Amino acid sequence: MITFPSCKINLGLRITEKRPDGFHNLQSCFYPVGWGDILEIIPANEFSFGSSGLVIPGDSQHNLCVKAYNLVKADFDLPPVQMHLHKVVPIGAGLGGGSADAAFVLKSLNGQFELGLSVSQLEDYARMLGSDCAFFIQNRPLYCLEKGDVFSEISVDLKGYYIVLIYPNLVISTAEAYARVRPCQPETTLFEQLQRPMDTWRDTVHNDFEDSLFPKYPVLPHIKQQLYDAGAVYASMSGSGSTVYGIFNAPIVVPNQFSTYRVWEGEL
Template sequence: MPITLYPNAKVNLGLRILGERPDGYHDIDTVFLPVVGLHDVLTLHLLPGEPACTLEVSGGGDCGAVRDNLIVRAYEFLRPYTPPAVRVELHKQIPVGAGLGGGSSDGAFALAAIAQRCQRAVGTGLLAELALELGSDCPFFLLNRPALGQGRGERLRSVPVPIEGFWLLLVTPPVHVSTGWAFGLLEGEGSLIPVDEAIAKPLNEWQWLLLNDFQRPIARAIPQVAEVLERMATLAPSYYALSGSGPSVFGLFPRCPERPESLFSGCHVSVTRLAW
């Protein structure tokens, strides 16, 4: 019987870039927030025979070469533990290259599901190590609850976030942002207050305290992002920001915003209620 999973998106509540590490990655300080209402559809068909993985992708966006897909890489990481042969169908609904973690979510969900079915046991600690090797956002998707993320993103601690039940408006303009390029735009002008301190403040103070270090340089470099931010502000959200390195922008609302699509023509627009 096929196994169907729903790898969801994430947004970042605040994102501080603390500096480059000796290994070439960057230390970060952020709160990851799962967005379960926006998800891909991942179907695993377990097959007889020697370990092998094939991947079929449908839906929007260019996911790149199959061999580079994080689902395929996750399977290769698990080969020493004798996984079953599997045919994977991935239907993309999360915008690609949008700062929403779609590829990382797909990889982490596949990693966890296939690991459970390996002939050799894959413990929780090893699974977390493999997820980090897969990608910096992947360990979060194994937890998939609001969490403070530090280090590369693998040091996770659940945190209370007072916005469950709020509506999230997510807008992705039709541009692609390379994470490496985005890091090159940073100019040491980032936020100073730690994210866990900022998120503990009243919601009406978040806009000035809970900052994404990428937001100003990305908005300066990409006019479409600046325009989405400006239009989002006109809706008077409780809080709005860039997610990750962009280009996606999100706003939080106590009530469902009405007909936001009319304000963001040409963009991918989704509205979902936050729950975890």
């Protein structure tokens, strides 16, 4: 079985407080984007995991895809599989690529071996793997609260808009991003702000990680401004960085300044 785990962007990201367990509570709208990896899972005589494309750091046995398989295998009599991941989405880019891969492993195992797991059960497994992993089970626009793994409905529809994602070859770890962020309670919830027309978002819909990361990595605000200069209706850093995206009314010619970066563009 071959699937295509796609990434997400954050439409706003407010860090509201630090939790007693060391995590942070947040408000964000996760929105799926078509930039994705390629995942193949087939039955085999013994378990194996391999990858191609972008180099994935660390021991492959600690990869989230492997952890997802082992998590399900602990509860079901899964046969061995051969798993191959062709990595396309940059790592440490604020796009949730690794979390998407793990979630798609869960969904693929559920379908391929007829495990009968519900969406809610799959999300529970995904929450054990990472804070944003559960989002990719439904993989549709959702308003996310607490650690990013509690969802509610939100009427945000960007169909017909175009997006350009710019990854400036800069890895920002989640640990670094959260170490520098300063939690605060916004006067108006992000949910309310996102109900307003998109041309108001530039002044209201904010990613709190920009406050601490932009001064340290000046390439990021520079990219954001270039996207606005190119006609973006709204531009922002995604997640904890370092990808910056712009949303446009129509396809654009990507500025030459981005030629040394990784760029993805497409329709939302």
